[in-house]
Amino acid sequence: MSGSVREWPNTRMQRTRSSPSALRSPLMRCPLGRLKLLLVLVAILLVAPLAADGDGGMMIYGGDWGLLVSEPAGWHGDTEEVAKKYRVSVVFLPEAAESRKADVTIRVRVGKKTDDNIAGDLTADMDGYRKEYPKVEFSELSDIDSRYPFMAKLFFVRGEFYEYVAYLNPGKEYPHILSVALSKAKEAATPSELAAYQKVIQSLIFTRRKAA
Secondary structure: OOOOOOOHHOOOOOOOOOOOOOOOOOOOOOOOOOOOOOOOOEEEEEEEOOOOOOOOEEEOOOOEEEEEEOOOOEEEEOOOHHHHHOOOEEEEEEHHHHHHHOEEEEEEEEEOOOOOOOOHHHHHHHHHHHHHHOOOOOEOOOOOOOOEEEEEEEEOOOOEEEEEEEEEOOOOOOOOEEEEEEEOOOOOOOOHHHHHHHHHHOEEEEEOOOOO
């Protein structure tokens, strides 16, 4: 993969219901509906063993939160240069040549919560897509497994892009929400790419971090 970052539909600046931001070009947007941008993407990064089965993992810290996430086999997690270009907390990049050729990424972002209505975040994104991409279609994602309540959809324009978008609410006690997106150009994700996406979602553990 080159050093440049293609502009995916779901890597735009996130919007709020009261003040929607301008939508970006078809390949540079992010799945954050009504959320406010979390200015501090990564305050401290700690890489440590995650699971007993030997999977690699990351512990990512923000100002008042911590996020534990598994790195799928055959993928590399980035929390620095590439993640900042996508405006996310961590982005996973595939090692497989075919996936890299199709610019596949899995992106996780922690954002400030507007409220606990994650369906509203998803609806806000869907409304934006309908306005910008008249041919956009949506379908349910039924095979998602998460420890947190979630809403998920596939956004796609046939022959152009496929965006698998999930919003997770870690709990009413947290003022944050998680968004996870898998992007691919021109065609639907393969079973192995979807398995990696599921692995990331299933592994997420959100925690509160006390200020130093």
